[in-house]
Each structure stands twice: as C-alpha cells, then as structure tokens.
Amino acid sequence: METPYSTYIKAEFIETDTGNKVSRRSLISGSQNIVLGGKTIVHPKCTIRGDLRRAGPTHQASVLIGRFCSLGPYSVLRPPHKSYKGVFSYYPLKIGDHVDIGENSIIEAASIGSYVVIGKNCIIGRFAIIKDCCLIEDGAIVAPNTVVPPFSVVAAGPPAKVVSHLPESIQEVFEARSKDNYAKFVHE
Amino acid sequence: MSSASNTLISVLYHCPCNGATQSPGGLDTGVRVNSEGEEAVVPNASSNSELEAQLKLPLQPNSELLVLRASAIENLYYCDDCSELRCSRCVIEEPAGYHCPNCLFDVPTASVRSEKNCCARNCFQCPVCTHMLSVVETDTETRPFSFACSVCYWDSREIGWEFEKATGISPQIEAIKASDQQAKEYTSLLEYWRTVYRISATSAPTSTLGGHSVGGALKSRFGLSSGLAGNSASTAVIPPYQAAGYMDTDHTRVSQRMNIENVDTVPPLSADLTSIEPQRIRLHMKLARRCRSCHHILIKPESKAQATRFKIQLMAANFLPTITLPNRLSPKTPVLLPEMPLRVGKTVPLVLRFANPLYSEMRVTVAACAPEQDSHVEVVAQQFVLAPFTELWEYDEDEDEDSDGSSSGERSAGRQRGIVDRQGNRVAIQLNLTPKAVIDNLTVPLFVTCTHQDDMDMDTDAPASAPAGGDSSRRTVTNKFWVYISLGPTVQ
Numbered sequence: 001m002e003t004p005y006s007t008y009i010k011a012e013f014i015e016t017d018t019g020n021k022v023s024r025r026s027l028i029s030g031s032q033n034i035v036l037g038g039k040t041i042v043h044p045k046c047t048i049r050g051d052l053r054r055a056g057p058t059h060q061a062s063v064l065i066g067r068f069c070s071l072g073p074y075s076v077l078r079p080p081h082k083s084y085k086g087v088f089s090y091y092p093l094k095i096g097d098h099v100d101i102g103e104n105s106i107i108e109a110a111s112i113g114s115y116v117v118i119g120k121n122c123i124i125g126r127f128a129i130i131k132d133c134c135l136i137e138d139g140a141i142v143a144p145n146t147v148v149p150p151f152s153v154v155a156a157g158p159p160a161k162v163v164s165h166l167p168e169s170i171q172e173v174f175e176a177r178s179k180d181n182y183a184k185f186v187h188e
Numbered sequence: 189m190s191s192a193s194n195t196l197i198s199v200l201y202h203c204p205c206n207g208a209t210q211s212p213g214g215l216d217t218g219v220r221v222n223s224e225g226e227e228a229v230v231p232n233a234s235s236n237s238e239l240e241a242q243l244k245l246p247l248q249p250n251s252e253l254l255v256l257r258a259s260a261i262e263n264l265y266y267c268d269d270c271s272e273l274r275c276s277r278c279v280i281e282e283p284a285g286y287h288c289p290n291c292l293f294d295v296p297t298a299s300v301r302s303e304k305n306c307c308a309r310n311c312f313q314c315p316v317c318t319h320m321l322s323v324v325e326t327d328t329e330t331r332p333f334s335f336a337c338s339v340c341y342w343d344s345r346e347i348g349w350e351f352e353k354a355t356g357i358s359p360q361i362e363a364i365k366a367s368d369q370q371a372k373e374y375t376s377l378l379e380y381w382r383t384v385y386r387i388s389a390t391s392a393p394t395s396t397l398g399g400h401s402v403g404g405a406l407k408s409r410f411g412l413s414s415g416l417a418g419n420s421a422s423t424a425v426i427p428p429y430q431a432a433g434y435m436d437t438d439h440t441r442v443s444q445r446m447n448i449e450n451v452d453t454v455p456p457l458s459a460d461l462t463s464i465e466p467q468r469i470r471l472h473m474k475l476a477r478r479c480r481s482c483h484h485i486l487i488k489p490e491s492k493a494q495a496t497r498f499k500i501q502l503m504a505a506n507f508l509p510t511i512t513l514p515n516r517l518s519p520k521t522p523v524l525l526p527e528m529p530l531r532v533g534k535t536v537p538l539v540l541r542f543a544n545p546l547y548s549e550m551r552v553t554v555a556a557c558a559p560e561q562d563s564h565v566e567v568v569a570q571q572f573v574l575a576p577f578t579e580l581w582e583y584d585e586d587e588d589e590d591s592d593g594s595s596s597g598e599r600s601a602g603r604q605r606g607i608v609d610r611q612g613n614r615v616a617i618q619l620n621l622t623p624k625a626v627i628d629n630l631t632v633p634l635f636v637t638c639t640h641q642d643d644m645d646m647d648t649d650a651p652a653s654a655p656a657g658g659d660s661s662r663r664t665v666t667n668k669f670w671v672y673i674s675l676g677p678t679v680q
Contacts, residue, residue, distance in 0.1 A: 001197045001198065001199065001512050001513040001514075001515075001525075002512050002513065002514045002515050002541070003515070004515040004516070005515065005516060005518075005519045007519065115496075125338070131292070131494065131496075132496045133496050143319050143338055143339045144338040144339075145320065145322050145338055146319070146320060147289065147290050147291070147292065147320070149287075149289040149292065149472060149493075150494070150496045151496070152289075158339055159317060159318075159319040159339045161318075162289070167262050167263045167503075168487050168489075168498060168501055168503065169262050169501070169503040169505055170262065171496060172503075172505070173262050186519055188519075
C-alpha cells in the first residue's frame, strides 16, 4: 500500500546537482529552454519539446517544471501554440511542484498548478489550465481551453468533466506521495 | 510485485456516527481529565484479552455499509474540542465563498442571488457537449466575434449570436434577447405576479411567528375586521394582467397542454439545434465544515477562489496515527507485504506501520476482534509507544533509507516482541494472519486505542492558576476507533 521501491540502473540516468534524475533514453529537444526544479524524475522515453518556443531575441524558457515532479515513460510535454492576429507562436508550458504525470500522457496545457496527479493515457488539450490540487483520472481527455478548478477530479471525456472533489488534506497527501516516490527511486 | 494487488489493499477508519444525529453511544471516546482528577482508563497489557473478548464489531467486515461509514484517513476530520473523529457525514457544511469554475472569479454573496447562481461574465456552456465556450474571431465584417466550442465545433452563429466586441458579452446578449417577444412577455408576467404576491403577503395575516402584531396594526389602519375581508379588498386594488405584446392565440394547443393526464411517450430529442441557447455556467461553492455536536469549525478555506490554503484545517491525519502496510523497509531488506492472493489456512505475518503525527508521545494499543469466521488475527505487539513527530525526521529519513544497517540494528536490539521496525515517529508491528475462508475481499477489523498528553493551554483556565499547578494545563486525550484493513481475495 505504501509506494514500493523502484530501482534503476545507475548508468541509465543522469543525476544533476539539484537532484534531478533524467533518463538517458528520454527524448529531450531544446534542453537549454527547459527548466527542471530540483528532485524531478524524467522517466525513459519521455518527450519534452523545449525546441518549440516563441521566436524572439530574448532567451525564454519554453518548458518550466517544478520540484519533486515525475514525468512518466512515453509521455509527451509540448508547449501549446496559437495563431493570434495572423501571428503563429508558441506559449510557455509551466508545471508546478509535486506533479505526477502518468505514462503515455500528452500534455499541451498552458499551465499546470502544483500538487496535481495526471493519470495514464491522458490527453490535456491546448491552453488548458489546471489549477492546484487536482486529479486527472486515467484516460481523461481534457478539451482545449478548459479550466480545471482546484480540488477537482476530472474524468472521461472528451470533453473531460469534473466528477468529484478531493478532500482538503489532498495537498499533504500528494506532497508526501511525490517525496516518497523520489526517495524510493534508487539506483541498484 | 504487481500494482493490481496494491489497489485492493486499503486501510479504512470507521466513524461511529449515525450520520444525521450526533456522536454515538457505545464507544467511549475523548476522556478528558486534569492532573488532579482521575486518570483516563487505558487498557493495559494484562487486561487486553478481556478487552478483546468484550469488543463488539460495529459493522461486519463484509457489510455493504462499510463503504459509507468507513473511509481512508484522508477523508476524515477531527474535532479537537470533542477529541473525536468526524467523517463527512457528521459535519455541517456551509458555504464560504462562491466562484465561477471557468473564470475563477470570486462572486460576492449578494450577486449570487441576483444572478441566480450563474456566472455573469462571459462563461457559457455549449448546448451540444456542455463544454465551455470561448469567444473567437470570425471572418464576417460586421459583428466579428462569436462563441465557439473547441470540442464539437458548434458555433453560436448557428443561433444567430454574433457580437461586436470580444468583451462585455452579457449586455450584447441582453440586446439580442430583448427583441424576443416571448422573453419580454415572460418578464412582465413575472413582475405582475411579484407585485401581487408582495401586496397579498403584507395584508394577509401571516402565520404564527410575529404575524399577529403586523396584521393587527395593518387591520386597524385600514379599518378591517377580518382576514378574509382584507384579502379581497387588496386584490381588488390590482388591475388584472394586460398582455405586453405577445399572446398565444392557439387555444387548442394550450388547452391540450393544460389538460394532460398521462405522459406515455416522450418525443425524441429533435435534431434541430438551432433553437437551443447556451446556458450560463453555474457557480461553485467553497465549503466550510463544522462539527455537528459542538459547532467548532473544522475546515475554513480562504475566500479567494484560487487559494488552496485553509485558515483552519483539522484533519484526522494530523491527530490520529496513520496506518499503512509497508512494502519493504529499505531496498535491501525482504518484502514485507504478504504474497497475494492469500491462502486459506496459511499463517502469514502481516506488517502494519503506525505513524504518529503529534508533537507528543503516543501510546497505542491494538486489539483484534474475538474469533471471526473469515480470519484469525493474532496481535503480537499489543501495546507500544510512538515517538513524537519532529520535522528533523524528514531530513534524516533519506539517510536512514540508504544505510541498510541502521534499521536492522533496531530490530535486533531485543526490543518489544512483535515490533519489526522503529524509525523516528513510525513503528512497524507484526500481526499473524490466518485466513479461514475463501472470500472476495478479506477485511481484518482492528480496534486501536491511542493516548497522548495534550500540552495545550485550556482557554477557560485563568492564567493565575497555571503557574501554581504546573501540570494543570495538560490533559490526557484518548481516541478509540475501529480500523478495517482490506487485503483482497483469498484462495484455497
């Protein structure tokens, strides 16, 4: 019932000095535009598209991820794009702390708050805004431009709807879960 | 270890409330004493077997009611005035702020009533798929904006809603709807009946509460002697209703609708969606929760829609020990979870881990129920002490997990029999479980009693008495509750 230990081969992961554990088999493009807060785990075959950024002179980060996050295997994180007044541009994708993204999920949201758990095989549409303390169930398809209010459980779809609410203590539960996940992800 | 078996394992805490009424008879909880008075009754090791014999299960483990009455500790609250566990059925909910789930705009309580619990800004629902509508630019020259749904591609131009500006949609919609005859007729009808109601309410004698004096004063003013005479006089004052512009002349259809006796068939939803209008999005409520018996606030959220913090948050996990089934103590030690599925007749050691959330020491007593038909549980360590929680353990934990020698050293130190591991504020104890029958979901009930000294100052005590007594502000708090541990199916 508690999280089991999961081991990885030491050579397969790069561990940065801020404690991030990035798999060598992950597909990361444009790594100079990606910011990982400390102690984040990027699992194998996870795709992060840092190369899709707004064309501009200044150096802007296109994907910003917080601390104690876990990006599942085969997941895709790509910044959302829009044509506004004839100009096509990419907008930054911001993810908060303690976010757990399940495997095979496609994330194209504009922003994801902190303490969010996203299940497996989810699709988060363009410019969706997911606020803090939410749970996106497995297989949910969140439509573009949706706003998911705090403490909601979103399921099914398309378009995914709010089916229930989370208890008030869920912030501590998710925080403990993500810290436990990180602590139990050890090399053999 | 398959993850499927992990989802079947759960630890549920039973709340002995009756739902609608206050807390229960039957379970003695929250004994509160001061140091001069008598001590709280805590079952000690010698009388544990008697305790076991006396224990009466509140709910059979396979009862369907278990879903309602017992839940995981995350969903439970704790009233520190009553020193009792509270579940979502025995708390009073009240609104603590309204906001729109789409634009996350805080709506003041006065506007909630006037806007009929809907968002007054540009938040509308698609009539086809109920997703949120967004304002998009269209290529028409006059009135270039309209609503569009990004899921089903419905556009509001289909019903003729086109806007000149992207913001301030509400007044533009009012302007579109104002030309609708039926809507105008409806509003004037509503106004007429509202005035009728207002006048009849003030003149007619209102029932019981405070109606007598008002009725009497009005009666004397108008010189009326009886209620009946008053009613007819007031309604005669208002003229009958005049149609404002729209009148349905199809009398046969109207009379048919008014004389409907039974509705046997329901016509199918027409494919004609041109007449369905987008609805406004309903507001969400933030809830504050109070204890049902003492009305102490348990949950008080911050009023801002976006804030996820709470001004007051009394959750059970902060007062009662959290019980979990650990997988293994460190990467090198063997797996502690018994092999799933469990086999009938085979005694397996079941390890439970108790974590103390309080800043003071807690004494815990665990008792299993008297012989059950489904399983037999032997509690090896019946009484133990949990160390207080300090934030320092959070930082030390990483070191403990890595060095595999430390925890095994504790184990072999010849401590109390049945304690498998002791780490900071957590203790892992061992139970010997023997399933006796083949069932779908083996549930093991345990009765847990925890006692701790509460160092809080009592508000009612005068400060002058505190220094003299020394211990007079401490009290012993005991919590007793049943825990149901589900372990999945058993096989032969």
